[in-house]
Each structure stands twice: as C-alpha cells, then as structure tokens.
Amino acid sequence: MGNVIKVGMADLNVAKAPDSLITLGLGSCIGLTLYDPVLKLGGMVHYMLPDSTKLKNNQNIAKFGDTGIKELYRRMLEQGASPRRMVAKIAGGAKMFEVGGISEMGRVGERNAQEAKIILKELKIPLIAEDTGLNYGRTVELNCENGDFYIKAVGKTSKII
Amino acid sequence: MGQDLTIHDFGGIMRDFSLDHVNDMYVDVLREIGNIGAGNATTAIAKMLGARLNMQVPKVELMEASKLGGAICDEEETVVGIFLEVCNDISGSMMFLMRMDSAHAIVNKLMMREPDYNEPFDEMDLSALKEIGNIIAASYLSALSTLTNLRIQPSIPYIAVDMAAAILSVPAIQFGQYGDNALFIETEFGDDVRMQGYFILMPEQDSYAKILTSLGITM
Numbered sequence: 001m002g003n004v005i006k007v008g009m010a011d012l013n014v015a016k017a018p019d020s021l022i023t024l025g026l027g028s029c030i031g032l033t034l035y036d037p038v039l040k041l042g043g044m045v046h047y048m049l050p051d052s053t054k055l056k057n058n059q060n061i062a063k064f065g066d067t068g069i070k071e072l073y074r075r076m077l078e079q080g081a082s083p084r085r086m087v088a089k090i091a092g093g094a095k096m097f098e099v100g101g102i103s104e105m106g107r108v109g110e111r112n113a114q115e116a117k118i119i120l121k122e123l124k125i126p127l128i129a130e131d132t133g134l135n136y137g138r139t140v141e142l143n144c145e146n147g148d149f150y151i152k153a154v155g156k157t158s159k160i161i
Numbered sequence: 162m163g164q165d166l167t168i169h170d171f172g173g174i175m176r177d178f179s180l181d182h183v184n185d186m187y188v189d190v191l192r193e194i195g196n197i198g199a200g201n202a203t204t205a206i207a208k209m210l211g212a213r214l215n216m217q218v219p220k221v222e223l224m225e226a227s228k229l230g231g232a233i234c235d236e237e238e239t240v241v242g243i244f245l246e247v248c249n250d251i252s253g254s255m256m257f258l259m260r261m262d263s264a265h266a267i268v269n270k271l272m273m274r275e276p277d278y279n280e281p282f283d284e285m286d287l288s289a290l291k292e293i294g295n296i297i298a299a300s301y302l303s304a305l306s307t308l309t310n311l312r313i314q315p316s317i318p319y320i321a322v323d324m325a326a327a328i329l330s331v332p333a334i335q336f337g338q339y340g341d342n343a344l345f346i347e348t349e350f351g352d353d354v355r356m357q358g359y360f361i362l363m364p365e366q367d368s369y370a371k372i373l374t375s376l377g378i379t380m
Contacts, residue, residue: 009326009333010227024236025326028334048227048330048337057340063227096331097244097319108334137327139237154239154323 004141007031010063012045012072014079017144024139026092028109030065030132031140032116033089034072034125035147036081042144045072049108050115065115073123088125089149089161090116091140093132109133129161188221188344190376194308195219195346195360198301203350205296210270217349219360226336226343230326233347233359234260242328243294244319247302250311251371253364255301256332257294258325263356267293282322291318301360309375335363 002018009029015021017040023031026046034043045068049055052064061067076086093113099106113132120127131138131151139152152158199219207214222232230236241264243257259267265279268286271293282290295318306313321328336343346360364372 008227009230009330010337025230025324025330027323027327027330029330048334055338060227060341063337094327096242096321096323096328099244099246099316099319135321137324137330139324 002144007044007046009046010048010060012043012062012068012075014041014043014072014075015144016041016079020141020143020145022139022141026138026140027094027096028092028112030090030092030112030116031138032065032069032072033140033142033149034076034081034086035089035142035144036076036085037087037147038082038085039080040144040146041076041079041081042142042147043072043076044140044142045069047112050111065112066119069116069119070123073125083124086125087128087147088116088120089129089142089147090127091131091138091149091151091161094137095133095135096137098135131159131161187373188223190308190373191344191346191362192219192221194301194305195221195348197304197308198297198360199348199350201300201304202297202348205300206267206293206350209293209296210267212270214350219349220347221344222347223342223344226333226341229329229333229336229343229345232329232345233258234325236326237324239322240264240325240328241290242321242323242331243291243298244321244331245295245298246316247313247364248316249314251305251313251364251368253362253368254335255298255315255363256328256361257297258328258359258361259290260357263358264290267356287320287322291320294318294320297358297360301362305362305372309372311371311375332361332363339366 005015005021007013007023021044023046029048047065047068048063050065052058052067061071093109095109136153141150148160203214241259246254302313349357
C-alpha cells in the first residue's frame with residue numbers, strides 16, 4: 001500500500017501508483033480526478049465554485065472549476081501524462097439543504113458539476129464516470145494503481161465508479 | 162440606534178467588503194451579538210427543557226474559508242447542521258451546528274429519555290432538533306436586530322445530518338464568493354449535560370455594510 005495523499009478544500013494534487021488521493025466530506029464542492037492509466041498517474045482537484053471570472057477575488061486557482069481543472073491538467077502534462085490517454089471522473093455537487101426556490105446557494109452544487117463538463121469538453125478529456133447531486137456528503141478516493149474512484153457516504157454502501 | 166438606514170452613501174470600500182480585511186471592532190461587535198444571542202437562546206432552551214442552563218462566553222473565530230470543513234471536528238465526523246435563510250433589511254443565511262453528542266443530549270432531554278440513548282434520530286427527533294435550531298437562530302437574530310435596529314426575518318429551518326466537511330461546504334462556499342475568510346461563533350451551554358453549538362452568520366456582501374453602518378462603525 002502506498003501513501004494516501006489528502007486534498008483539502010480549494011486544493012489540488014497529483015500522485016503516482018501505489019499512492020492514492022483522498023478528499024474528505026465533499027458537499028456542494030466537486031472532487032474531479034484525471035487519470036493516465038499507462039503511467040498510473042492520477043490527479044485530483046477539490047473546487048468550491050464554478051467560475052473564477054464571475055469574481056474579483058480569484059487568485060486561488062484551485063477554488064474554481066475553470067482555473068482548477070486547467071491547472072490540474074497542466075500539472076498532469078508536466079508529469080508526463082498523455083492528453084489522449086487522460087480520463088476524468090467527478091463526484092460531489094450535492095445540495096446539502098433542501099432550500100426551496102431557486103436561490104443561488106441551492107444551485108451551486110449543480111452549477112459546479114456543469115462547469116466540470118464544460119471545461120472537460122474544452123480540454124477534450126472524456127468524463128467516464130460521475131456521482132453527483134442528491135443531498136448527501138461524499139468522501140472520495142482515487143486509487144492511482146487502477147483509476148478506481150471509491151465513494152463513501154454516511155449510512156450508504158460504499159461504491160466504486 | 163434609530164439612525165437613517167438608507168445606503169445611498171456607501172463608498173467603494175463598503176461595497177467590496179470581505180472578511181479578508183475585517184477590523185477588530187467588527188469581531189468585537191459579533192462577539193457581543195453572540196453573547197446576547199446565546200443568552201437569549203439559553204433562556205429559551207432552558208424554558209423548553211424545564212432545566213437550568215449556564216452559558217459560557219462565546220468564542221468568535223476568523224479563519225480561512227477553505228479550512229472550515231475541519232474547524233469543529235474531523236471532516237468525516239457526522240454532525241447536525243440547521244440552515245436558515247434570512248431576509249428583509251438584511252439578506253443572507255445562517256447555520257447552527259452541533260456535534261452528535263450535544264444533539265443527542267438535547268434531544269434526549271427534550272424527549273425525556275435516558276441520557277445515554279443514542280439510536281439514530283427518527284422523524285420526531287429531527288423535528289425537535291429543527292425547532293431547537295430555530296430557537297437558537299431566532300435568539301441570535303433578535304440580538305442582531307435589536308443592536309442594529311434592522312428588521313431580520315428568518316425562513317423555516319432546514320436540517321442535515323451528515324459529514325462535517327460536507328455541511329460546512331455550504332458556508333465555506335458562501336464566504337468563498339467574497340473572499341478567503343469565514344467567521345464563526347462557538348457557544349457552550351449546559352448544566353448536567355454540556356452542549357456545544359457553532360453558529361455561522363452569512364450576510365450577503367451588501368448586508369455587511371448595512372450591519373456595520375447601523376452600528377456606527379466605519380471600515
């Protein structure tokens with residue numbers, strides 16, 4: 001067993017097998033992973049908000065979907081990942097409270113998930129698995145040995161996507 | 162108090178308010194609101210439980226929004242979060258959090274169960290917790306409203322029992338829209354059972370200016 005590398009909120013990292021990358025208790029945020037199966041190289045970003053261009057205070061690139069995913073992609077390439085081999089998985093984007101109406105707050109999880117698809121399309125990376133939405137938190141772990149994305153939630157059976 | 166609350170004369174600094182350059186005065190004010198609010202809440206809950214409760218002076222903490230997930234306990238520990246939206250003169254939202262031991266203690270007391278009962282919450286328990294969150298939130302809001310002379314109306318409470326980091330992602334994101342810092346108030350009250358609660362007030366950016374201006378604070 002390798003090391004388990006923790007990715008915090010508004011944070012990103014890359015790791016090689018046998019290590020794995022973990023983020024604890026994703027709520028409305030998104031945990032997005034990129035994986036190169038040949039190099040057994042994986043990366044994970046845990047971003048909070050979809051779009052950095054909507055805000056003035058946007059220096060922290062891992063906080064936003066657009067800048068965070070692109071930075072992760074750049075870091076993967078830097079480590080030798082092939083753009084053609086990379087695949088993506090996402091989890092999170094929950095709506096933690098059943099707030100009525102269409103308030104911005106209630107929709108941030110959904111918008112975070114949409115942003116991942118927009119940026120991945122732009123980067124031409126296939127999204128091969130997704131576990132997003134609904135109303136519960138998720139702990140996610142990417143196994144760099146095989147690209148398995150392990151998802152754990154309170155009171156639910158764990159799954160691998 | 163009672164001054165003109167129109168906001169036409171706010172300068173650029175006020176509009177760009179974020180907790181990244183908050184001053185001590187504002188933290189003091191929040192501590193005072195926390196104090197009065199916790200006092201009100203303690204009285205209300207003591208009445209509800211028919212018990213005597215003491216309250217500790219609340220602790221106000223300013224921290225990086227991205228660190229909120231682990232601020233009260235391990236990120237994966239299950240906690241109870243109660244969320245309300247506020248409107249009227251101030252708009253925004255607020256959250257009250259309890260760790261499971263505190264939540265069980267208060268529900269057991271309310272339901273007249275044995276103190277060490279800790280089965281998963283049923284519908285009844287959840288609605289009791291919502292009501293407690295409601296009372297606590299209303300107590301803080303009424304303190305804030307009295308001090309600022311602003312009208313503040315809470316929505317119905319919403320509840321979630323889930324991983325701390327997942328619940329706290331909601332205020333982290335809310336604060337994250339304006340800057341990198343978040344502010345929360347820790348309150349402790351109890352007698353034979355000690356309870357800890359965490360309270361997070363998330364005004365919309367414009368509302369900070371209103372709160373501060375009505376308190377006569379200039380940034």
